Amino acid sequence: MTNRIRLDDDEEFLRSLCFESFGYDESDSLDVESTVSLMENENIDSSDSDAEESDTYRAYIEDKTTFLSMQFKTSDEAYTIYNEYAKSVGFSVRKDVYRIHPNGVAIKRRFVCSSQGQRHADKLQSMTPKRTPRQATRLNCKACIVVVFDSEAKFWTVKEFIGEHTHPLVRYPSSMFLRSHRNVSREALEFATCLNDVGVRKCQVMGHYAHIARCFLNVGFTKKDLYNKMGKERRSRCIDGDANTLLANLEDKVKLDPLFHYNYELNVSGQIIGRFGRFHLPLDYL
Known part of the structure; x- marks a missing residue:
């Protein structure tokens, strides 16, 4: 039967x-x-x-x-x-x-x-x-x-x-x-990023989407998808990378104080392997 x-x-x-x-x-x-x-x-x-x-x-x-x-x-x-x-x-x-x-x-x-x-x-x-x-x-x-x-x-x-x-x-x-x-739309990513920037945890962001969609089945993506997408978006914000961001910060200090001095050392691959900075360094040699 x-x-x-x-x-x-x-x-x-x-x-x-x-x-x-x-x-x-x-x-x-x-x-x-x-x-x-x-x-x-x-x-x-x-x-x-x-x-x-x-x-x-x-x-x-x-x-x-x-x-x-x-x-x-x-x-x-x-x-x-x-x-x-x-x-x-x-x-x-x-x-x-x-x-x-x-x-x-x-x-x-x-x-x-x-x-x-x-x-x-x-x-x-x-x-x-x-x-x-x-x-x-x-x-x-x-x-x-x-x-x-x-x-x-x-x-x-x-x-x-x-x-x-x-x-x-x-x-x-x-x-x-x-x-x-499974797809995290651009609108969903931007909204999740805004919530995360003001202190809302990622797991709470996913719960918010599930509340709007009535259940997790209707969200259209998983929590891991959202984590990966937000991580990729965060990394893309640093287009120049950490090294260039550091150099830009040092240049800003030079503009604020002409007596500020800095220097850095590169390896054969063109990567920064050391740097230093000091205020009023030229005055020490007058």
């Missing part, structure tokens, strides 16, 4: 909304019923499995037809649309091939599933692992999309689309936490 669990109305609406641009209707949609066995060693009817595989294959064929008919103004636009498609289907996207014409114009881009390829052999065959190996994420998945630039039409067109995956897909809403679907 099997127990069939159906998606609730809200989740079915979200799923249909994700696939609306790909022309899915009720007769062509994927079989989203998941069969849960209540008895061990129970035989599952092979006809149901064949029907699910047939529906999945038909869905991928329709997706391929839809993508092959698309045109994009830029490769970034192609990535954005494919990434939205990946979020609705349940996988993450990684940028792969990037080819440039000798005249400097990009002519080809390939975006692949994050599970594309395999882990390096030296990591798989390590005889004395120093720590517990991480879960395998490269499963030799072939799913990808290839876009090329048409110099005559001035558009990016889809040259190849592979929709079949070699791994289980992640269902909504869990798919929003996959790597390519």
Whole structure:
């Protein structure tokens, strides 16, 4: 005996909304019923499995037809649309091939599933692992999309689309936490930086976003993503680096007091290895 669990109305609406641009209707949609066995060693009817595989294959064929008919103004636009498609289907996207014409114009881009390829052999065959190996994420998945630039039409067109995956897909809403679907917007970063500058801790900033979005699921990024983004923004503020900031500070002191004197020493790489400064130093030698 099997127990069939159906998606609730809200989740079915979200799923249909994700696939609306790909022309899915009720007769062509994927079989989203998941069969849960209540008895061990129970035989599952092979006809149901064949029907699910047939529906999945038909869905991928329709997706391929839809993508092959698309045109994009830029490769970034192609990535954005494919990434939205990946979020609705349940996988993450990684940028792969990037080819440039000798005249400097990009002519080809390939975006692949994050599970594309395999882990390096030296990591798989390590005889004395120093720590517990991480879960395998490269499963030799072939799913990808290839876009090329048409110099005559001035558009990016889809040259190849592979929709079949070699791994289980992640269902909504869990798919929003996959790597390519987590994004800290510029507005969210600026607001978080302002709060942090006035003394609000980063963990409290994340709690504030969760309060506004009603829950952490609706924020769109994790606490670690916010920490990394804020750290990167903080480092970018020191464009000249600490050494040049120090020299600029010493120059300001010279402008305030002409009797202030400083000097510094550089190594062969042009890095500061020593410096000193003193007020009224020239007067000591009069």
